[in-house]
Amino acid sequence: MGRDAALLKANVSRTLWLGFFRAFLVIMPVAVPFFQSKGLSMQEVFTLQALFAFVVMITEAPSGYLADLIGRRRCLILGTAFAGVGHSLLLVADGFWTLALFETALALSFSLTSGADLALLYDTELARGSSDRRQRQVVGKLYAVRTLSEAAAGVACSLLLLWVTLGGVVAAQVMVGWLPLLFALRLREPPVARLSAEGHLANMARIARHLLGGTLVLRLVFLALCIWSLTTFYAVWLLPKLWEQQSLGLAHFGYLWGGLCALSAVAGRWTHHLEERIGPTGVLAIMGLLPALGYLGLDRFGVVGGLLAASTFFIARGLGTVILTDALNSRVPSEFRATANSLASFGFRGLFVATGPPVGLAFDLWGLGTTLLMLAVLSLGIFAGLILPLIIAVRGLAAD
Incomplete structure (x- = not known):
């Protein structure tokens, strides 16, 4: 094996480790209680998340485009550096505005790394001459690694709370927050075609035409990533309040969060196996209906x-x-794969900016039960208006 081949092979494990530590958020299970300990209401908690989404929204597409222009490795280094700085701000956070700085730094980190890491993994497998099946599996691997990291972080949070206060959890988060940078510095840029640095408007127009003016399946997939993802994201920020109302101790939050994230990792890792058994339309139907059922029974x-x-x-x-x-990712070329991933995240974050604070306000005004019922109706509407047409389009594609 030549040196270049060995370095490309190492890219896979290093990118996965980068993804693991980027998602290792020991603060996450107790984020809502931590924010409230700094004097924030639930509306302000959702407003912070909307701020995070807004910063990601306005930087996501430019950062993905930047990764396609100058390389994914450079963007990953810059993004992981922002992560370290952002987590360090937790040490001095006090009140809404200092926490807003923390969210802003993390948003910049997220936008710089979210499309670049997957694009680098996908292109690494392409450069290594891997099979189509192996290329597709990198999505499941990266998702599983990130989600297992969230699970491990949840357990670590609960274990830490046996011996330390919330301040100790924050200190641990700061230390872990710098680890992704170490792995980013050791990555190698895979040899793939890059977008031309000339004619930026023409580049963006070409990408938009491909995503929104291409096949119906690609268009609906892109819209589903933007819109359907909201149906599970609201629940992430409502679960801690539910557990609090059910009188579960704070130390249990981490275990519960860890177990749920581990379940998500297993689901992600076995998605392609399930797809082979029941077909993509079966998987789409299950994922589309589950959030509505969850809100109704929560x-x-x-x-x-x-x-x-x-x-x-x-x-x-x-x-x-x-x-x-x-x-x-299987329907876009390598030269603007990072931009395509970033644009999907851009759409999702933009929609959360518009809808997140109203959800938090609904909780403050009408309580948990009414808010959950509203979200169940919204989830069913998204299934009927978006996921069901996608299922029909995929069946039509298979028939052709």
Whole structure:
């Protein structure tokens, strides 16, 4: 094996480790209580997440485009550096505005790395001459690694809380926050075609035509990544309040979060196996209906029933993220793959900017039960208006 081949092979494990530590957020299971300990209301908590989404929204497409122009490795280095700085800001965070700086730094990190890591993995496998099946599997691997990291971080959070306060969890998060940079520095840029640095408007017009003016399946997949992803994302920020209302101790939050994330990782890792058994339309139907069922049952059957309902969001998240992301990446060329991934995230974040604060306000005004019912209706509407047409389009493609 030549030196270049060895370095490309190492890219796979290093990118996966980068993804693991980027998702290792020990603060996540107790983020809502931590924010509230700094004086924030639930509306302000959702507003912080909307701020995160807004910063990602305005930087996502430019950062993905930048990765396609100058290389994914350089963007990953810059993005992981922002992650380290952002997590370090937690040490001095106090009140809404200092937490807003933390969210802004993490948003910049997210936008610089979210499309670049997957594009680098996909293109590494292409450069190595891997089979189509192996190229498709990188989506499931990266998702599983990230989600297992979230699970491990949840357990670590609960273990830390046995001996330390929230401040100790924050300190651990700061230390872990710098680790992705170490792996980014050791990556190698795979040899792929890059976008021309001349004619930026022409480049963006070409990408937009490909995504929105191409095949119906690609167009609906892109829209599903933007819109359907919201159905599971709202639940992430409502679950801690549910557990709090059910009088579950704070130390249990990490275990619960870790178990749910592990379930999502397993679902993501086995998505392609399930797809081979029941077909892509079967997977789409399951992932499309599960969030609505989850919202309907989340607060109706006690703690155990609530956990079963919560699991539906994480199963749907695993199935949907992998099958939709793979469908997108297999239908776009390497030269603007990072931009395509970033544009999908741009759409999702933009929609959360518009809808996140109203969801938080609905919770503050009308309580959890009414908010969950509203989200169940919204999820069913997204299934009927977007996922069902995608299922019909995929069946039509198979018939041809």
